[in-house]
Structure formats: C-alpha cells, structure tokens
Amino acid sequence: MRGDISPFPHHYHVGRRDRIRGAETALLQRNLFMPEAIQHLAMQHIVKRFPGVLACDRISIELRAGEILAILGENGAGKTTLMNILYGLYHPDEGQILINGRAVKIETPRHACELGIGMVHQHFMLVPNLTVVENVALGLYNRAIFHLDLNRVRKIILDISQKYRLAVKPDAYVWQLSVGEQQRVELIKALCLGANLLVLDEPTAALTPQETDELIAQLKEMARQGCSIIFISHKLNEVKALSSHICVLRNGQVVYNGNTSEHSVETLAEKMAGREVKLPISREKAAYGEDVLALQDVWAKGDQGTFALQGVSLTVRAGEILGIAGVSGNGQRELADAISGLRRVEKGHIFVEHAEITNLTPQQIINHNLGYVPEDRLHEGTIPSFSISENMIMKNYDRPPMTRSGFLQQKTISLYAQELVNKFQVKCPGIYSSCASLSGGNIQKVILARELTRNPKILVAAYPTRGLDIGATEYVHYRLLEAREANKAVLVISEELDELLNICDRIAVIYEGKILKILSKHEANKSSLGLLMAGVTG
Amino acid sequence: ADEKIKVALVIPSTIDDMAWSQAMYEGIKAVQAELGEDKMEVAVSERLWNAVDAGAAIREYALQGYQLIIAHGAQYQSLLNEIAPEFPKISFAYGTGFATESPNIFAYDPHAQEGAYLLGMIAGLKTKSNIIGIVGPVEAGDAIKFNKGFVQGAKAVNPNVDVRIAYTGSFGDLVAAAEIARTHIKAGADVLTGSSQQSVGAINVTKEFDKLFWLSTDMNQVSISPKTVLAAQVYNFKDTVKTMLDSRAAGELGGKHLELSFANNGLSLVYNEELAAEIGDDIKAKVEEAKGKLVDGSLKINME
Amino acid sequence: MLLEAITVIISTAIPLSVSFILAGLGEMFNQRAGTFNLGVEGIMLLGAFTGFYTVHHLHSNVLGLLAAMAVGAVMGLLMAVSVITFKATQGIAGIGLYMVGWGISGTLFRIYVGGITSIEGITALHIPVLSTLPVVGAMFFQHDIVVYITFLLIPLAWYVLFKTAWGLKVRAIGTTPRAADTLGVSVERIRYQCLILGGMMAGLAGAYLSICQAHMFADNITAGRGFIAVALVYFGKWHPVGIMGGALLFSLAHSLQRFIQVYGINFPYEFAVVFPYVLVIIVLALSHKSKDAGPTALGTPYEREFRG
Amino acid sequence: MKTTFTQRLGFKILIVVAALMAALLSGAVLFLLAGANPLQAYFVMFTKPLNGVFGLTEILVRATPLMIVALGIAISFRSGILNIGGEGQILIGAIIGAAVALYLPAMPKHLHLTLIFAASFLGGAIWGGIAGWMRAYFAVNEILSTVMLNYIAIQVYTFLIRGPMIDPQEIKYGTGVPQTAALPRELWLDKLIPGARLHTGIILAVILAVLVYLFLWKTPVGYRMRAVGAEVKASKYAGINVPKYLFFAMFLSGGFSGLAGAVEVCGVHHRGLESLSAGYGFSGIVVALFGALHPLGIIPASILFGLLIIGADMMQRSVEVPASIIMAIQGLIILALVSSQVFLSQEQMRLKLVKLLLFWKK
Ligand SMILES: Nc1ncnc2c1ncn2[C@@H]1O[C@H](COP(=O)(O)OP(=O)(O)OP(=O)(O)O)[C@@H](O)[C@H]1O
Numbered sequence A: 001m002r003g004d005i006s007p008f009p010h011h012y013h014v015g016r017r018d019r020i021r022g023a024e025t026a027l028l029q030r031n032l033f034m035p036e037a038i039q040h041l042a043m044q045h046i047v048k049r050f051p052g053v054l055a056c057d058r059i060s061i062e063l064r065a066g067e068i069l070a071i072l073g074e075n076g077a078g079k080t081t082l083m084n085i086l087y088g089l090y091h092p093d094e095g096q097i098l099i100n101g102r103a104v105k106i107e108t109p110r111h112a113c114e115l116g117i118g119m120v121h122q123h124f125m126l127v128p129n130l131t132v133v134e135n136v137a138l139g140l141y142n143r144a145i146f147h148l149d150l151n152r153v154r155k156i157i158l159d160i161s162q163k164y165r166l167a168v169k170p171d172a173y174v175w176q177l178s179v180g181e182q183q184r185v186e187l188i189k190a191l192c193l194g195a196n197l198l199v200l201d202e203p204t205a206a207l208t209p210q211e212t213d214e215l216i217a218q219l220k221e222m223a224r225q226g227c228s229i230i231f232i233s234h235k236l237n238e239v240k241a242l243s244s245h246i247c248v249l250r251n252g253q254v255v256y257n258g259n260t261s262e263h264s265v266e267t268l269a270e271k272m273a274g275r276e277v278k279l280p281i282s283r284e285k286a287a288y289g290e291d292v293l294a295l296q297d298v299w300a301k302g303d304q305g306t307f308a309l310q311g312v313s314l315t316v317r318a319g320e321i322l323g324i325a326g327v328s329g330n331g332q333r334e335l336a337d338a339i340s341g342l343r344r345v346e347k348g349h350i351f352v353e354h355a356e357i358t359n360l361t362p363q364q365i366i367n368h369n370l371g372y373v374p375e376d377r378l379h380e381g382t383i384p385s386f387s388i389s390e391n392m393i394m395k396n397y398d399r400p401p402m403t404r405s406g407f408l409q410q411k412t413i414s415l416y417a418q419e420l421v422n423k424f425q426v427k428c429p430g431i432y433s434s435c436a437s438l439s440g441g442n443i444q445k446v447i448l449a450r451e452l453t454r455n456p457k458i459l460v461a462a463y464p465t466r467g468l469d470i471g472a473t474e475y476v477h478y479r480l481l482e483a484r485e486a487n488k489a490v491l492v493i494s495e496e497l498d499e500l501l502n503i504c505d506r507i508a509v510i511y512e513g514k515i516l517k518i519l520s521k522h523e524a525n526k527s528s529l530g531l532l533m534a535g536v537t538g
Numbered sequence B: 001a002d003e004k005i006k007v008a009l010v011i012p013s014t015i016d017d018m019a020w021s022q023a024m025y026e027g028i029k030a031v032q033a034e035l036g037e038d039k040m041e042v043a044v045s046e047r048l049w050n051a052v053d054a055g056a057a058i059r060e061y062a063l064q065g066y067q068l069i070i071a072h073g074a075q076y077q078s079l080l081n082e083i084a085p086e087f088p089k090i091s092f093a094y095g096t097g098f099a100t101e102s103p104n105i106f107a108y109d110p111h112a113q114e115g116a117y118l119l120g121m122i123a124g125l126k127t128k129s130n131i132i133g134i135v136g137p138v139e140a141g142d143a144i145k146f147n148k149g150f151v152q153g154a155k156a157v158n159p160n161v162d163v164r165i166a167y168t169g170s171f172g173d174l175v176a177a178a179e180i181a182r183t184h185i186k187a188g189a190d191v192l193t194g195s196s197q198q199s200v201g202a203i204n205v206t207k208e209f210d211k212l213f214w215l216s217t218d219m220n221q222v223s224i225s226p227k228t229v230l231a232a233q234v235y236n237f238k239d240t241v242k243t244m245l246d247s248r249a250a251g252e253l254g255g256k257h258l259e260l261s262f263a264n265n266g267l268s269l270v271y272n273e274e275l276a277a278e279i280g281d282d283i284k285a286k287v288e289e290a291k292g293k294l295v296d297g298s299l300k301i302n303m304e
Numbered sequence C: 001m002l003l004e005a006i007t008v009i010i011s012t013a014i015p016l017s018v019s020f021i022l023a024g025l026g027e028m029f030n031q032r033a034g035t036f037n038l039g040v041e042g043i044m045l046l047g048a049f050t051g052f053y054t055v056h057h058l059h060s061n062v063l064g065l066l067a068a069m070a071v072g073a074v075m076g077l078l079m080a081v082s083v084i085t086f087k088a089t090q091g092i093a094g095i096g097l098y099m100v101g102w103g104i105s106g107t108l109f110r111i112y113v114g115g116i117t118s119i120e121g122i123t124a125l126h127i128p129v130l131s132t133l134p135v136v137g138a139m140f141f142q143h144d145i146v147v148y149i150t151f152l153l154i155p156l157a158w159y160v161l162f163k164t165a166w167g168l169k170v171r172a173i174g175t176t177p178r179a180a181d182t183l184g185v186s187v188e189r190i191r192y193q194c195l196i197l198g199g200m201m202a203g204l205a206g207a208y209l210s211i212c213q214a215h216m217f218a219d220n221i222t223a224g225r226g227f228i229a230v231a232l233v234y235f236g237k238w239h240p241v242g243i244m245g246g247a248l249l250f251s252l253a254h255s256l257q258r259f260i261q262v263y264g265i266n267f268p269y270e271f272a273v274v275f276p277y278v279l280v281i282i283v284l285a286l287s288h289k290s291k292d293a294g295p296t297a298l299g300t301p302y303e304r305e306f307r308g
Numbered sequence D: 001m002k003t004t005f006t007q008r009l010g011f012k013i014l015i016v017v018a019a020l021m022a023a024l025l026s027g028a029v030l031f032l033l034a035g036a037n038p039l040q041a042y043f044v045m046f047t048k049p050l051n052g053v054f055g056l057t058e059i060l061v062r063a064t065p066l067m068i069v070a071l072g073i074a075i076s077f078r079s080g081i082l083n084i085g086g087e088g089q090i091l092i093g094a095i096i097g098a099a100v101a102l103y104l105p106a107m108p109k110h111l112h113l114t115l116i117f118a119a120s121f122l123g124g125a126i127w128g129g130i131a132g133w134m135r136a137y138f139a140v141n142e143i144l145s146t147v148m149l150n151y152i153a154i155q156v157y158t159f160l161i162r163g164p165m166i167d168p169q170e171i172k173y174g175t176g177v178p179q180t181a182a183l184p185r186e187l188w189l190d191k192l193i194p195g196a197r198l199h200t201g202i203i204l205a206v207i208l209a210v211l212v213y214l215f216l217w218k219t220p221v222g223y224r225m226r227a228v229g230a231e232v233k234a235s236k237y238a239g240i241n242v243p244k245y246l247f248f249a250m251f252l253s254g255g256f257s258g259l260a261g262a263v264e265v266c267g268v269h270h271r272g273l274e275s276l277s278a279g280y281g282f283s284g285i286v287v288a289l290f291g292a293l294h295p296l297g298i299i300p301a302s303i304l305f306g307l308l309i310i311g312a313d314m315m316q317r318s319v320e321v322p323a324s325i326i327m328a329i330q331g332l333i334i335l336a337l338v339s340s341q342v343f344l345s346q347e348q349m350r351l352k353l354v355k356l357l358l359f360w361k362k
C-alpha cells in the first residue's frame, strides 16, 4: 500500500501520518489532522427531545477501537437521531459524550470531522448539481479558500473506488445518478475523508449483494486495523456478518446490549421487533390471469440523454408478481417512470389490458388504474410539507367521496386517513402532522397505504422495502402478496434478491436497459440472478 | 384678521429638487419672509407622488385647520374636487390645471410654453450643428407645453434647425436623463434642454463637454452647471401664492384660474451672467422683443 | 451613418451595463449561496449616496468607491443577520432593506447636502493609442476606469465561483446546505460572506451611478436599477457570463431605443422605452432550453435541527 | 423544560417588543440627526392614527388594496411562483376598470360595477398570466418577467392615460395632464363613514379573503395548486398538470392585483391617474408573507401594515422630518419584525434563544 495516495490507510495509524508526502498533500494532511485516535467512545444518558417526541431517552452506548457496534431498532426508534448527535448535527438536551475518557461537546459536523468521526447518512448528503468529484472535494477542501485540485480528488476517488470495488462515475453530476449509485458515492465520500470512527446509517440499503459483501469485508479489515465502526442496518444478516456488538433501541431507549455472536438472525429480529418475525414466501400458482401490463420494445431516455431503456418487452399477468432484478442504474428508474407516464417513451408501446397507454399523461395512466410506489419516497411519493392526511388522498382527492360538489370533504378525508394510518400502523403524532416529520419507513407506509387502498389493477413498486425495519418489511411483503391474491398484476423492482425470491412468481433481470432474461420461480436462485445482474448471459 | 395664516404644501418630489417642487417651495418661503414668520406658518409634505398618500395629507391638513392647502401637481386635481366641498372654509390650490369645481379651489397654470419659446429662440440662434436635443420626462402636461413652445421658438429664428425630442419615461430618473443627453450629444446636438426634476441629471452631463449649452426651466438651474446653462425660465410662484392669500383675505376662497405668464410676471427669463459673452446683445434683443410680443399678445404660440 | 449609429449605441451601452453587472454579480453570489436579496436597490441607493458624499467632501474618487463598498458591506451584514441568524423570510427582509437604504440615503442627503450638488467624480479615460483606433476606439476605449474594472471582474467572478474551493462551497450550500454542512462546510459563515460581498458589489454599483454616471446624487437615483439587476441574475442563470450578457443586452436595447428616439420617431415613445424590457423577456423565452435549475435552496433558511 | 401557555405567550410578546425596540432605537439616531425628538415622533406614530375616525379609516383605506393584492400574492407563492409584478397588474386592472366604467353605455349600477371588477380582474389576470405562461412553458423565471412587466405596464398605462384615454377636458384646456375623465358618481364605491374615504372595498376584500381560504384549502383545484407549490416532482407523480397550474396561479394572482387596481379607481381616485398605486404591489408581498401566506392571516397583516403607513405618514407631518425618514423607519420595523418571526413560530428556535440568554447570564 506504499505510494497509495488515498489518505485512508493512514488514518488508523496516527503515527503514519508523516508518510503522506509531497507538497500537494499538505492540504489533505490538514484535513486529516486529528489530535489523537479514538480509542474509546462513550455516549452517556443522551436525551434528545423534539417537539412532541422524545427521540432519545437516556441512551448510553460504548465503543472501543476496533469494535463494530450495530445499532438496531424499528423505524423511528431513535438510531439516526443518536448518530446525528454524535456527528454534531443535533445537540443533546442531556447527557454527554466521552472520547478517550474526556468529555467533548461536539458542536458542529466540522468539529466531528476534526475529531476523526466520519458518517454515512441515511438520507443522502450529496449536492445534486455538483459532480461526484466536486462533492468529495467539498469535504476535503472545507477549510480552503482558493486552492482546489479536482484532478487530485478524482484520483483519490478512483483509488478508493477500486480498492473497495464500489463503481462510480467521478465526473457525473449527482442528479444523474440512481439511488444505488448515490449510495456508493456516499460511501466513497466518507472513505475519502477518512475517519477513525465511522458511522454508517443504513449504508447498504441501496447496494447490490456483491457490493454489500465487498463493503462488509472492507469494513472488517478497517476494524482490524483499529478503526471503530457504528453500523445501522435493518438487514440482520449483514449485522450478523459484520458486527461484534449490538445495541437494540425501541422508542428511544436501549432495550438490549450484547455480543452479536450470541444471536442468530432470528433472535435478532425478535429482539428488535419485540416479537417473532416471519417473512412470507409465496407459493407457486397453478394458473394466472390475462396479461394486464404489457411492454413492447420500449425505449426511453435517461436524464443524461442517452437511451436508458433499450427495447424492453415484458408482460405482467393478473395475480402475478413480476420482479425486476438488477444493479440500480440499469434502467429501473426509467422503466417505472415510463410505465407511469412520467417519462417519454421514445419508441415502443405500453398496454394496460389491451388499451395503449404509451405517452399518456400521468393522470390518464392513474385513471387506467395503475398504482405506483416510486423510488424517491421523500420528494416524489409524498409532498413533505403536506400533512399525512393530505398525502393519503394524493391520487383521489378530486373525486367522490373526497370531493363532493366541488369541495373537499374534510370529515371523510380525516376518517379515511385515520383508517389508513391505523391499518398500516404508520407511526406518527397524528394525521395532521407533516409527512416530512416521519421517518423513512413510515413515509413508505403512507405511500403503500395510499397506493394499495386505491385498489389498482396494476401496482408498480420500486424498492418497496428499502430502509424499512424488519417488521415493516414483513408487513409490506404481506400486502404485496395480498394484492397478488386479489388478482392484481404487481411489478416489483428491487435489488434484494431474498425479497424477490420470496415473493415473485417470475423475475426479470435488467442490465444496461435491456431485459436479459425472465426466470421462472424455480429457475431463479441467488447465483443465477447474481450472474445475470452482472451482465453475464448464457 | 391679523392672526397667523397657516399654509400647507403638498409636493410630489422634494423641496430641493431644483425644479417644479422647489420652485413652489421657494415661492411660499418668499411670501412668508415678506409677511414675517409670526404671520404665516408653513407646513410641507414631500414625496407625495401618489394620490392616495397625498389625499391623506391634504385631509389631515384640512382637519388641522390649515387655511390654504396647496397641492402642487396636476395629479391632485381629482382629490381636491372631492375634499374641497367637505371643507368649505378652507382654500385649496393645485396646478397645473384649470378646473375649479368648488368655489374654494384655485387652479394655477404656468404658461411653460412662453418661456420655452424664448429659450427655443436662444437655442436656435446658438446652435452650430443645427441640432438641438430635448430631454423629456413623460410626454404629457407641462412637458408637452414646454416642448411645443420650445420647438416653435427655435424654428422661428432658425428654420433649418432639427429639434429632437426623446423621453425617459419617468420624472425622477436622472441617470436615464443623463444617458439621453449623452446620446443627443453623440448624435450631434450642441444645445440641450429638458423639463422636470430628472433634467438635472442631463444638465450635469453638459459640463463634460465644451461649447455645449443647456437651457433650463422651472427654476434657475445655473448653479448646477454655471458654464453651460445659458438661461432659464423661472416660475415665480410667490405672486401666485400672494394672490391666493389676498383673494382669501378678500373673502374669495377660490374659484379662480391663475395663470403664470410673462404678462403678469408669473414667469421670468433669467440669463446666466457668467456666460454673458455667449449671449450677445443681438440675441438678447431678439428674445426681449419676442417677450414683449408675448406680453402684448401679438405673438401667439400654437398649442394644438 | 450606420457605423456611426452603432458606435454611439455601443459606446453608450457599455457604461450603462456597469451598474447592472456589478450589482448582478454580487447578487449572483448571494443566490448561489441560497439567499436572495431584494434589497439590492436599497444598498445601491445608500452606496450611491455614500460614494457621492465622500467624493464631495474628501475629493477622492477611490475613497468614494471604497466607502460605498464599505457601507454596502454593512447593509449586506444587516441582511445577513436578519435572514441567516434570525432566519427571516428573505423576500420581506429584502424589501425592508430596500426601504431602509432608500430612507437613510434620502434622509442623510437632506440633512447633510440638501440640494442638487454635483461632483467631479470619475470621468471617461481615453486609453492611449487604443482610443484613437477608428470605430472600436470610440466604442470600447473611451470609458471610465470602473468600466474596465467591471469587465475584468467578470472572469474573476467566474474563476472564484467555479475554480476555487470557496466557490465550490458557495455552489453547494445554495443547493443542499445540509450536505455541505455534514462535510464541515459552515453554511452560515459562507452565506454571511456572500451577503457581505453582494452588499459591497451593490454599494459599488450604486456609487458608479453617482460618481461616474450622474456626477451627483438625488433621491431615488437608482430608479429601479437594483431590481433589474436582480432580474438579470435570473436571465443569466446565475452565471457571470450570462449576467454580463443580460446586462449588455438590456443596455444595448436601451441605447438603441434612445438613439431611435433621438433620431425622431413617429410612434409613441413608450414603445421605445418598453423595448428593452420586452426584449429581455423574449430572449430568455427563446433560450429556455438550459438545464440549470439554479440554486434549489434559494430562499430557505438553514437550521440543522429543522426538518420538513 | 415545560412551559405554560402564558409563559410562552409572554415570551413571544417580549420578543416582538424587543425587536420593535431595536428598530426604533436605530431609527432614533436618524431623528436625532434630523434634529427631531424621537420619543415624540414614535408617540405620534403609534397613537395618532388610532386616535380618531380619520386615522382609523385611513388605515382601512390602505388595508383594502393591500389585502386584495396580498391574497393574490399568497395564491401564487403557495403555488410556488413568486409574483413580484403586482404593481404592473394593478395598473393594468385599473386602466381596464376605468375603460369599462367610462366607455360602456349606462346600465344599472351593480351590473356596471360587476363588469368593471370582472374586466379588471381579467386584465390583471392576463398580465400576470403572461408571466405564468412563460414560466410554465418557456421556463422564463417569473421574478425576471414580472419585474420587466412592471416597467412595461407603467409605460402602457401612461400611454393610455396621456393618449387615447385622456380626459377630453385636458385636451380642451391644453393642460394635457395625463388622467382619464372622472368616473360617473354612481360608479363610486359607497362611503362607509361620512367625511372619510373609507369605502365598501374593504368589505369586498374581507369576503375575498374568506373565498381564497376556501378555494385554497377546501377545493381540489386549491389542493393541486398547493401541491405544485410544495413539491413539483410529487405533483407530477400525482397526475397534476404542473405547467397548467403554474400558469393558473399567476393568472389568479394577477387577477387579484388587477381587481385591487379597479377598487382603487372606483373607491379612492374615481379616475385613472398617474401613480395610482402607492407601491401596493411591493407592500402586498410583505403583507402576504407577514400573513403567513394565509388569507386569514393576511387580514390582520394588511391592517397592521396600514397602521404602519398611516402612522409614519402622520408622524412625518407633525414632527416635520424629511419624508425619507419614514421610509427608513418602516424598513427598520419590517426588518425587525420579520427577524423575530421565527422565534414566534418555532419552539426550537425559542429554546435556542432562551439557552443563549441563560448562557450570557453566566
Ligand atoms: N429533526 C427532527 N425534528 C423533530 N423530530 C425529529 C427530528 N429528527 C428525529 N426526530 C424524532 O426522533 C425520533 C427518532 O428518529 P430517528 O431518526 O432517530 O429514528 P431512526 O431510529 O433512525 O428510524 P429509522 O429506522 O426509520 O431510520 C422520531 O420519532 C422523530 O419524531
């Protein structure tokens, strides 16, 4: 690793800092400057209140160099809040943080960086109108005024990306990237900035299985070299594979602390949800209904102006769940957009029950009874500043019974929203609080509640369980299967192979805008899908 | 009655705009100086360009018992027509205007065209390039009167002269006026004029050039540019104000249309003494002759 | 004749564009950083007064320009305290600042000057040799020094915005302040810096009007130019070259309409006066293909603990 | 840190008072420079307008157009489009209103007034709609277009009142003052109180506020417009025709400003004349934002702003300071109030402030 210009390997060995050579590395050095490595971190009795919510209720955690602590908990349990406190984004109302036995007040993220804390945030912290390189440079040069050497940053990124096998396009603008790609950029950013305490808040929610495995291996290696890691994930097999300790939160309180090795994935799930969780597995059906959704040779452009869909043909039958597997960024977003009318179809046809819907307006397609759970839940699936109840009626607000004689029927709407909130167990202060205040998992529940309750003929669900806790995932799977039983046509886009294998009747693999193959339930397995997702056919 | 008379003035711009508003303010101050501060009280409200604010000010002055309220702008006519009947004991005045719908409204009306005619003559006689530029604000009211008189004066003495008019579209934008003046100059004009408070911006531009002259109106604007302002038409509002006060004292609260002309000394033409060499006696003679004709009515300016 | 006309039009347009460019560049930094300042007009007025007054008393043009920038910086700071520290709604604060600037400049002018007074100010500079060139000499090389400085500021602004670390931070916090914050960029500090810089530029723009163009001060001398400058930032899509293009287009149209008026036209002059405004809108409409959505966080205060 | 309602209210009042004090203190410097007594000035400013029919009615006279304009502004801001073209839309509405009043044959008063208002609404709506249309379909930023359209409107308006629509009397007497003929008396809005300018427009404004509230929050179209304003991406997803509603928002917004113009013509000026709008297009923005872009907040906000205008105006006259001072004082008050607003609405910010104050004590 000699001559590696990446700052990363030097972090865990403070003594080696002097090995960074060359005048141009002076800047990086300044960035990496830290008083001492974090040998021990303790957060003690942390309390954080938000108006109406007690997000952290006297939480204490402890971590030593080389340990990997997994924090588990349902959506909204307080994990992110706790980490935001550690990173200086929030200030705790009570409690203290000790680093190497000394109390520190972490005022700002900048301060946290200086202490050697790095964080991968759950909601991406990327600037969409800057390139990947510029995003990383922002952190590396946060103290500089003039000096800015993007070529250098590019090189660092490429090195890290190679080392951790996280593919990125350094000169692409972030707004052009899929969620999966953004997730990789987030990770690369944290790795480039370097830290000896790394906080990862659901870093794998949008990674492929291979990338996840790679990341886990690398994280372990880092920990071995003395880096401490806090890892938040709802994917318990990852937790099991990676962490040395776990801490389970519920309603802002620590309900369990212990060693990972003492638990199996199942017992972890139980600890977390407070009950036994069993993800459903669909049984094969003897017969399916008619083709409800059909795509014939569909071509559509991506945001970069090139064809992201290159002749996609597929059908979904009534009573069937068709899965779309693939590494994100291979046309999934465009596929879902094209079907729902949010993206122009340049060539080809889309039919719903023999009626052509190609390039109809989104409203017309909604009227053809299409339900859509979009990838971007925060800004596309919901209107964050609108209340939960307003979001619940987003697609049927203008027809009876929500609107009668030209006026919205407040009572009906409230009852409806309350019913959905209850039915889908959305955790919220009330139906009039804004969607922005919900946790990601609960936002997803709002969307699912809305889309499923409209009783669509076709449901397109993009990454429906990304970021959901295991209890909620279980819940979503049951709902999707319920839709299948009700003879709906369901199209599920996901990278979770387990999820697809559990619930789909057929799985199509998308690669570079083309459907490589459609596998039936018994043909599909992790390795066959994995190869196809990597573009290997035959 | 020897008690104190209270006069209020409502003006669209400021008392130091070197133009329309200042002319009236100085007129009132002159009357006050003559009568003595103990005999006359003066209140001023500036920048009441819009009619709503002016309306409030006028009403407030009326309620406070001011006896003469001068709303110094044509745009206030409508307001006075409404307010005056409610305060029959108070005299109101506005100008430029003619209508005196209530018996307690004075309308005053400077004949801007008269002085403009004389200024036009000077311009026509002084120009070498035969190009004269006018920097106008908005093509309306006094500006039209001024321009008409000016063009006729210039043409009368110099049929070959090309009088070019350009408007800024605003009364107060003196930077735009300066720009128009520069454009005029670059396009060959060597004598310029213009009206309203924006024109001070244009006057200032003339300083940058040699052998360039400005003819000013409303006030004597020589002080702005002593080397280029040749002559000025000056409104003597002092007499107008006095007439109104006298008329009021005589029991007539209004109902009069007061004109300001050379005939009644409401207007005067002043020359820049420093530039006496530029205006020869020949020019002066011609101008004074025309002024005489304006006074005796033998010279009529076409206002169609 | 045509050549002569073009010479006149271009040579008058260039100084005209200066105040728009100066104020526009300043506002560009504000907006890139996520705050928009409708108070530019007020800052320009106060800058115009300060510049005028300083030159009037100290007879130093350089001090005049510097004083205007200093006052502009203070006004920018006032805006920053209001919208950044106190998270005031930017639209209202801007209008408030506009009124403060107008009011104070008018008041001080009345108290300390009290009438039309002209100053020598900065006058056109005939660049040796170049200014004697036929045609181009008159068009481009007979302007005052501030004109040349302004046109040098355009590439400088471009460089600062796109090639320096500070510019990168500015662009980031105008779009996603939270992301920049997590990377250790101090959102508030940079927004403060931008507002102060923008204030300085607006102050300078105002001083240009009083010191270089009008050689005097009068109440409301800017006559809405500050608002035009803000509008031109949108025309220029937050890009220095775009802003320059917009300012030049607008100024050229103004020069052209004045030129046409001067040469006598037979239609209502209002059509001429309106021409530049119409032209700017139409040109922008015809060039609408640009992708840049601009600084998306424009107008929203940033507070770490707020969400939604 | 549990607090009672009264404690919170008290603290809020304290914050507002502190902000006002800061503004008035800095303004006091100006008064002293101008040789006036600041205490006297402020006393007049805040008490005189409330002291008597004249002041009170004048406040409402200003509040009327402010309220109507602000309602329109609120509609556009809620729909994600910033209308700063109120000034131009007011003029267009006013001149169209005047034209309908002057040139249509005699007809029953209420019919005629309805026509005037409808036409002026439409006129302002079209003028605003231009900006909306260009924003929606040509991506022309509305701040740019509305600023430009303001200048264009002023020129169009001036052209009409000095040219085709000028009062024939002005031609006859050669005075050429740019103004239209006076409206026939029966088209003047009725006065509410004898001897004061207050007219029935204020009632219209309040009714409109309620209607706008119902429209924005209780109808599907209002829902769509707010959705477009809140999140364009989600609105598209929900099947809303985003450009259409962007246009419609500006159309309505301009309509309200246009209507305000006609209300000024029929209620206050009784003719079209120069500088008919006292900057209502801009102050309307301040009012709308102070009213939290909510129709029911706009009612008190416009009255408060009316008080600020009238009080400052009266103070300037009674203390005799340069008129510019009132502009500065108003600006300072606006800045101070808007800077204190976040502490009123956000508990977190209030807590921050408390912590800061406590810290200082130590
Ligand atoms: N900025 C904020 N303002 C107000 N309340 C907040 C804020 N951030 C978090 N909360 C509250 O804190 C609680 C815990 O949130 P947190 O984000 O820590 O959950 P989480 O455990 O990360 O959930 P998830 O698994 O969904 O990520 C939530 O109930 C929420 O109400």
Ligand SMILES: Nc1ncnc2c1ncn2[C@@H]1O[C@H](COP(=O)(O)OP(=O)(O)OP(=O)(O)O)[C@@H](O)[C@H]1O
Pocket: A050, A053, A075, A076, A077, A078, A080, A081, A122, A427, A428, A436, A437, A438, A439, A440, A441, A442, A443, A467, A468, A469, C306, C307, C308
């Ligand atoms: N502004 C806020 N006001 C109130 N509660 C909030 C706010 N922001 C977040 N929360 C609460 O914090 C909790 C977690 O918020 P956050 O958005 O961090 O969740 P998350 O980590 O994204 O969740 P998920 O795992 O479901 O994606 C939620 O329960 C949510 O209700």
Ligand SMILES: [Mg+2]
Pocket: A076, A079, A080, A081, A122, A201
């Ligand atoms: Mg979280």
Ligand SMILES: [Mg+2]
Pocket: A075, A122, A202, A439, A440, A441, A467, A468
């Ligand atoms: Mg989560």
